[in-house]
Amino acid sequence: MERVNGVGYRDCLHNKQVSHQRLIAFGYGDGGGGPQFEMIETARRLADLEGCPRVRYSSASKFMQSLEAEGREFPEYRGELYLELHRGTLTGKQQIKKNNRMAETALHDLELVTVLAAVHSGAPACGAACRPLWETLLVNQFHDILPGSCIPEAHDESLRQTTALLEEAGRRLDAKLRPEQMGGVLNPLGFARTDTVYLPVNTAMHAPGLRTQLVELRGGARVLAVAGLRQQPFSFTPLSLCAGADEASSPFHACGNRLETPFALVRFSPGGAISSFVDRRTGRELCAGLPLNTFLSAEDVPAAWDGWDVDADCMEKLRPDGVLQSRMVAADGPVEYRVRCTWTVCGGSVVRQDIIFHADSPLVEFDTELEWHGKHRLLKAAFDTTVQAPAARQEIQFGCIQRPTTRNDSLEQAKFEVCCHKYADLSEPSYGVALLNDCKYGVSVEGGRIALSLAKGGMRPDPRGDEGVYTFRYAFLPHTGGFCAQSVVRPAYAFQYAALPASGEGLPSEPLVRVDAANVMPETVKPCEDGGHAFILRLYECEGSYALTRLSLAPGCSGAQLCDMLEQPFAPCPAELEFRPFEIKTLRITYTDREDTP
Structure with a gap:
């Protein structure tokens, strides 16, 4: 007999010695169905039946209150409550997932621009125009829509709604930023950045003190890549372009299948993957076993739940493709x-x-178009590295979670496919690698191998599978030093949130907000739900460590209050903000009403 906490059991009830009460939620199905006649009759008979536990009706709140009244020390479970099921929902119906991530990004930017314009002009910040778009997004995050496990009609309707959302958000952003009169770029992030900016300019131009390059993208469109532009947090940075190409020489040197970049010595395999990657900063070879960016595929026929699951044996069948x-x-x-x-x-x-390959960054980007016809197939991009760590970090909302890279027991073996948002990181104390992405959610990490799931060809409940043409980006980021905000979190945000071309009119050139602790992320700026001359700033600690930071506000911002997430103030904002690991803080910040200014 299996034993837990010294108490034998056969009915999956743990910790029987703690309390004699158990809560049973009942009803028909997982979609909110109510109790059936048989269930009600069973409960009636079990109210006082010899030899059986006594049953009574209760609400969840009353049950918790009765547990509290017992006054016992209850055991705590710390760690992830990992569902050992439905891992395919992280990858299936990839356009629905991409639209979701793009919509989150677009609405983040739209709310920020709304606040910046309001603060700059002294007008009330009104978020009414954004609310219908948020409501559309939230509806399309519902089960089973975002997981991609709906019937065909629901998938089609979701794509129609989120595509319309993206188009409307894009029109409103363009109306506020006027990119056709571009005089610079807006940084939508709460930290300074110097990553490459891509501008909608189709002729060769140069900029004093910066490096530029006209680049032809897949499909023939041309953009101007600008390197070295320092952008301050939540603010507009002017940029002057002059006719004529930049005459600076290329820092890249290629010979045959070898490439030397400012950060790496690279060798390509005959199959096009990266068979050797030596970090020039440390002299370390990062390839181990398979070349970096090897495509792996396998037959994907789950024992049940075709559109929902990826079974463990699928991982065993993955082969280079x-x-x-x-x-x-x-x-x-x-x-x-x-x-x-x-x-x-x-x-x-x-x-x-x-x-x-970038001249100013060790980041290696993979800008991808996938024409997918796979049926009952799983496709991954694998990065088999020499980095070894007992756990990897995957981003979740407002933080990250550590999961084992080993398979020592059944709990670890179950985590063969897990969820990540913008990054998955594998770090030793003084070195690491991260895999960034702009719209993928499924990843596996075992040993030194990180494998991002790109496509899944489930055929039920949508018999069309996921056939179509999709675009997405992911990136390989070697970093000196272990995991931290500067090495991983900030680059992942910069990879997701591009600088926005703008005319600059009505936008501040001073940062709206500054923090002096790198691990405190000013994540969201939005209008208050109740309007007025105030906006909401939401920050969180992103490394899982302690932080103490000062908050600097733009001229015109007159005060700040601590709020709950319902935006109800409860205390003045102190001179220094103290953060526990992954703590989220919400501030209400008021600013000057120009009409009342003498």
Whole structure:
């Protein structure tokens, strides 16, 4: 007999010695169905039946109150309550998931721009125009819509709604920013950044003190890549462009299948993946076993729940896939080096990808178009590295979670596919690698291998599977030092939130908000729900450590109060904000009404 806490059991009830009460939630199905006649009759008979536990009706609140009245010390479970099921919902119906991530990003930017314009002009910050868009997004995050496990009609309706949301948010952003009169860029993030900016300029230009390069993207569109531009938090940065190409030389040197970048010595395999990657800062080889960016695929036929699940045996069947069809250098200049490749995968699917090396960053970006025809197939991009750590970090909302990279027991073995948002990181104390993405959610990490799930070909309940053409980006980021905000979290945010071309009119050039602790992330700026000359700032600690930080506000911001998440103030904001690990704080910040200013 299995024993837990010294008490034998056969009915899956743990900790029997703690309390004689148990709460049973009943009803028909998982969609909110009510109790059936048989259930009600069973409860009536069990109210006082010899040899059986006595049953009574109660609300969840009353049950918790009765437990509290017992006055016992209850055991605590610390760690992730990991559902050992439905791992395929992290990957299936990828366009629905991409629209979700893009909508979150667009609405974040739209609310920020609304507040910046209001503070700059002294007008009330009104979020009424954003609320219908948020409501549409929230509806489309409902079970089973976002997981991609709906019937075809629901999937089609979700795509119609979220596509319309994105178009409307884009129109409103353009109306406020006027990118066609571009005089610079707006940084939508709460920290300073210097990553490469891509501008909608299709002719060669240069900028004093910066490096520029005209780049042709997949599909033929041209953009101007600008490196070295320092952008302050939540503010507009002017940018002056002059006619003519930048005459700076390329820092990249290629010979055959070898490439030397400012940060790495790279060798490509005959199949187009990266068979050697030596970090020039440390001299460390990062490839172990399979080349970096190896496509892995396997038959994906779950024992049940085709659209919901990925079974453990699918991981055992993963094999290198991808036949290189073409490879060419698409860009080589002072800002970036771009290799354009095409592979066939999973029999008839096609991957078209630009592999981008940056002059100012060790980040290697994979800008991807997937023409997917896979049925009952799972496709991953694997990065088999020499980094070894007992746990990896995956981002979740307002923080990250550590999960084992080992498979020592059944609990660890169950985590063969897990959820991540913008990054998955594998770090030793003084070195690490992260895999960033802009719209993927499923990842597996075992040993030194990080494998991002790109596509799943489930055929039920939607018999069309996931056939279609999809675009997405992911990136490989080696970093010196262990996991921290500067090495991983900030680059992941910068990868997700692009700088926004803008005219600059009506936007402040002074940062709206500054914090002096790197691990405190000013995540959201939005209008107050009750309007007025105030806005909401939401911050969180992003490393899982303690933080003490000062808050600096833009001119015109006159005061701040601590609020709950319902935006109800409860205390003045102190001179220094103290954060516990992953703590979230919400502030209500007032600003000057220009009409009342003498």
